[in-house]
Amino acid sequence: MAHKDFWLNALKRLQPTIKKAHFITWFQNTSVIDKKENKLIIGVPTSFAKDWIVNKYTVKIEQAVKELDPTVSEIEFEVCSRLSDKGSNEGVNVKKLLVDSGDTKKVRKNRKSNEITVTKGITKEKIQSQLLNDRYQLDNFVIGVDNRLPHAAATAVSNTPGGIYNPFYIYGSVGLGKTHLVQAIGNEIIRNFPEMVVKYITAERFVTEVVEAIGKRHMHKFKEQYRNVDVFLIDDVQFFARKHSSQQEFFHTFNALYDNNKQIILTSDRPPSELDDLDDRLKSRFGMGMVVELLKPDFETRVAILKQKCTEFETLIDPEVLEFIANNVTDSVRGLEGVLRQAIAESELAQRVPTIKSVAEIIKKLNKAQEIIGYDIENKRNARIVKNSIDIMNIVAEYYDITVDDLIGKDRHKEIMMPRQICMYLIKNELGESYEKIGHGFGGRNHTTVMHACNKLSKQLKKDVRLVRDINSIKREMGL
Numbered sequence: 001m002a003h004k005d006f007w008l009n010a011l012k013r014l015q016p017t018i019k020k021a022h023f024i025t026w027f028q029n030t031s032v033i034d035k036k037e038n039k040l041i042i043g044v045p046t047s048f049a050k051d052w053i054v055n056k057y058t059v060k061i062e063q064a065v066k067e068l069d070p071t072v073s074e075i076e077f078e079v080c081s082r083l084s085d086k087g088s089n090e091g092v093n094v095k096k097l098l099v100d101s102g103d104t105k106k107v108r109k110n111r112k113s114n115e116i117t118v119t120k121g122i123t124k125e126k127i128q129s130q131l132l133n134d135r136y137q138l139d140n141f142v143i144g145v146d147n148r149l150p151h152a153a154a155t156a157v158s159n160t161p162g163g164i165y166n167p168f169y170i171y172g173s174v175g176l177g178k179t180h181l182v183q184a185i186g187n188e189i190i191r192n193f194p195e196m197v198v199k200y201i202t203a204e205r206f207v208t209e210v211v212e213a214i215g216k217r218h219m220h221k222f223k224e225q226y227r228n229v230d231v232f233l234i235d236d237v238q239f240f241a242r243k244h245s246s247q248q249e250f251f252h253t254f255n256a257l258y259d260n261n262k263q264i265i266l267t268s269d270r271p272p273s274e275l276d277d278l279d280d281r282l283k284s285r286f287g288m289g290m291v292v293e294l295l296k297p298d299f300e301t302r303v304a305i306l307k308q309k310c311t312e313f314e315t316l317i318d319p320e321v322l323e324f325i326a327n328n329v330t331d332s333v334r335g336l337e338g339v340l341r342q343a344i345a346e347s348e349l350a351q352r353v354p355t356i357k358s359v360a361e362i363i364k365k366l367n368k369a370q371e372i373i374g375y376d377i378e379n380k381r382n383a384r385i386v387k388n389s390i391d392i393m394n395i396v397a398e399y400y401d402i403t404v405d406d407l408i409g410k411d412r413h414k415e416i417m418m419p420r421q422i423c424m425y426l427i428k429n430e431l432g433e434s435y436e437k438i439g440h441g442f443g444g445r446n447h448t449t450v451m452h453a454c455n456k457l458s459k460q461l462k463k464d465v466r467l468v469r470d471i472n473s474i475k476r477e478m479g480l
């Protein structure tokens with residue numbers, strides 16, 4: 001069997017044992033590089049993915065491989081960067097594998113209206129629902145000390161909808177993960193119980209629909225929609241305040257579903273008792289089942305969330321920079337994510353890795369009043385002033401304990417080559433010198449050599465966390 005087919009078959013066996021989102025994240029573009037005697041070498045596009053796969057999935061992979069070929073006794077993983085090259089079809093496209101195996105959701109996305117049509121069993125009754133975002137899953141919701149209970153309850157509800165946690169009420173201030181959690185439950189239930197009809201709607205949208213239905217005298221049709229719902233997710237119910245006809249309608253919907261043991265999940269920015277301007281009968285119903293609060297995550301959890309988001313965005317960022325963000329953005333997870341996104345966007349545009357200085361500036365830009373902890377924007381600490389390429393060469397040479405002559409010279413050993421490339425990259429990106437001029441400064445090298453070095457380094461910065469750290473430390477010496 002060809003290597004690729006072998007690996008494809010192994011992945012087909014692995015796939016049902018691993019959550020879909022994880023399967024795609026970690027196994028996309030993997031391949032079997034070599035298989036001889038009893039040894040199998042699996043190629044993985046990044047060192048990050050390699051670490052993850054080795055830690056989490058070695059046993060499962062061994063099982064799947066041995067089922068196919070019991071003679072394999074040793075499995076090795078190797079980082080193989082060409083696998084992530086666009087246009088390379090050496091690695092397995094696991095997304096396609098999932099589609100081919102029919103593991104696509106039982107929902108059809110209608111992009112235009114941002115709605116999905118869920119078809120229920122053989123009766124083919126259709127129901128409109130706002131789109132559930134695939135990005136929100138229970139297993140990418142980072143669990144910290146303070147949100148263990150909400151997560152555990154969400155998991156329980158996903159496993160037994162309509163059980164004891166009904167209704168399930170999640171509250172917390174803005175940007176702490178309410179929408180994430182409620183949609184994750186929806187996604188999980190669709191996976192666990194494909195025959196169930198899951199409807200997600202924001203309270204705001206519900207109000208609009210009630211108003212429309214009244215205007216068009218469609219109230220009957222409106223009510224009909226909810227007749228077949230098994231799981232009803234309603235986001236931000238504080239929005240019902242003072243909207244009396246919507247409250248009344250919602251009250252009927254709630255009762256009809258509840259009486260039929262259908263699962264209801266609600267979110268809000270405050271506990272039921274504090275929902276002013278809401279009918280008492282609704283308030284008391286909201287508090288009837290399980291009520292949980294999402295709290296602000298502590299420092300460790302904030303760092304863990306940032307790391308998780310880096311994985312999702314497929315970016316490597318210096319852990320020290322992540323800790324700096326976590327130290328300075330404490331209010332909401334949305335705020336954390338905002339700074340991270342901005343840092344990634346800027347670094348992609350400018351081809352630079354985010355540094356403490358660059359994220360400090362982003363945080364300051366987003367919130368002028370904020371005091372920055374751990375970095376003085378005005379004073380560049382003890383940083384040296386970098387005026388030209390010679391200054392950069394001196395700093396890099398010192399950092400790697402080599403000489404400037406080594407950098408300029410012809411030595412092709414890795415210990416010299418790497419700093420040389422880093423040096424070229426920094427001169428290009430920080431001083432904006434032309435490839436030609438840089439080549440000249442490095443003993444008359446050709447501009448294509450310099451260009452190649454810079455491109456290679458940019459690529460490597462996406463995979464090599466040590467390199468990211470080194471460049472950050474060097475930049476800090478440069479006051480960047």
Ligand code: ADP
Binds near residue numbers: 147
């Ligand atoms: P809310 O609805 O409470 O205002 P969201 O659910 O929209 O907040 O969350 C804001 C962002 O923060 C989302 O991108 C979400 O994925 C992320 N987020 C919040 N809490 C967590 C968590 N514990 N783990 C991972 N991501 C989180």
Ligand code: MG
Binds near residue numbers: 178179235236
């Ligand atoms: Mg929300």
